Amino acid sequence: MKIVVCVKQVPSSNEVKLDPKTNTIIREADKSVINPYDKFAIEEALKIKDNLKGEVIALSMGIPATEKILRDAMSRGCDRSVLLSDKKFAGADTLATAYTLSLGIKKIKNVSLIICGKMAIDGDTAQIGPELAETLKIPHITDVSEIIKISENEITCRKINDNGYSIIKMVLPAVITVVKDINLPRLPTIPGVLKSIHASFEIINAHNATANINRIGSTGSPTQVIDTFIPERKNVAIEIEGDIDKKIDFIGDIIKEIMYNGRIDN
Ligand SMILES: Cc1cc2nc3c(=O)[nH]c(=O)nc-3n(C[C@H](O)[C@H](O)[C@H](O)COP(=O)(O)OP(=O)(O)OC[C@H]3O[C@@H](n4cnc5c(N)ncnc54)[C@H](O)[C@@H]3O)c2cc1C
Numbered sequence: 001m002k003i004v005v006c007v008k009q010v011p012s013s014n015e016v017k018l019d020p021k022t023n024t025i026i027r028e029a030d031k032s033v034i035n036p037y038d039k040f041a042i043e044e045a046l047k048i049k050d051n052l053k054g055e056v057i058a059l060s061m062g063i064p065a066t067e068k069i070l071r072d073a074m075s076r077g078c079d080r081s082v083l084l085s086d087k088k089f090a091g092a093d094t095l096a097t098a099y100t101l102s103l104g105i106k107k108i109k110n111v112s113l114i115i116c117g118k119m120a121i122d123g124d125t126a127q128i129g130p131e132l133a134e135t136l137k138i139p140h141i142t143d144v145s146e147i148i149k150i151s152e153n154e155i156t157c158r159k160i161n162d163n164g165y166s167i168i169k170m171v172l173p174a175v176i177t178v179v180k181d182i183n184l185p186r187l188p189t190i191p192g193v194l195k196s197i198h199a200s201f202e203i204i205n206a207h208n209a210t211a212n213i214n215r216i217g218s219t220g221s222p223t224q225v226i227d228t229f230i231p232e233r234k235n236v237a238i239e240i241e242g243d244i245d246k247k248i249d250f251i252g253d254i255i256k257e258i259m260y261n262g263r264i265d266n
Pocket residue numbers: 005006007008009024025027035037038041059060061062090091092093094095097098101115116117118119120121122123124125126127128129221223224225
């Protein structure tokens with residue numbers, strides 16, 4: 001089974017810098033990491049490969065320095081990587097990003113499953129998974145917390161809802177987006193790191209991807225960022241009520257939230 005994992009380069013801290021002229025994120029190679037949710041996507045793909053055999057390919061759209069996170073993906077067990085990189089892709093909104101990623105998937109050929117993280121911790125829209133499925137005209141399930149069953153032709157997933165969960169079955173090829181409760185990602189191994197240092201990977205530009213120029217980059221983006229701002233930070237002290245177990249759970253949840261999101265949402 002051929003599985004593609006979409007991995008995004010995101011700033012390594014929550015000190016996101018914005019370009020005041022373009023209202024876009026300034027991406028610095030040395031301060032970038034794999035989007036935390038995408039590590040769960042990689043792990044799930046590797047688990048499927050362990051059972052069904054096949055190939056796991058990490059796919060990203062980004063600047064050339066995105067190579068760093070693709071090597072990280074390979075050190076964790078991905079077999080190979082594909083980078084969609086071209087100045088013509090710059091300024092893409094989610095629709096143009098999903099279209100561009102779909103071109104990479106078409107180039108890879110015969111992909112059965114595409115796994116994305118639930119969301120990227122910088123862009124935060126959680127739109128890429130569903131938009132990618134729509135662009136490829138294949139089904140999708142978002143917020144997957146468990147793959148209950150998977151075969152060459154279909155997949156059954158547990159999807160987290162606001163009020164509980166749903167069990168959904170769909171045919172492959174398909175897209176899923178995964179939440180952080182789905183697994184515990186394995187760490188890079190020494191052989192994996194060595195392999196990733198010497199690995200070559202495919203870089204696809206707009207021409208090679210046979211991209212429709214009206215659907216990529218800022219030209220292909222129907223939305224525009226009008227304004228951006230960094231929220232003011234306030235130090236707020238809160239008193240945790242309840243017994244010691246409740247207090248420990250509360251603090252544990254805060255630590256988890258910071259580890260995975262780089263911030264606390266509420
Ligand atoms: C109007 C507009 C203009 C923008 N201009 C720019 C710009 O000039 N430069 C810029 O860097 N960003 C720009 N962005 C941000 C960019 O569009 C988003 O970062 C990107 O579309 C992904 O959306 P997201 O971060 O919300 O991902 P989400 O939908 O939250 O991510 C979900 C999952 O999709 C996958 N995914 C997301 N992005 C990628 C990727 N690039 N490669 C591989 N997998 C991915 C990952 O698996 C991720 O976990 C712009 C956004 C908007 C709305």
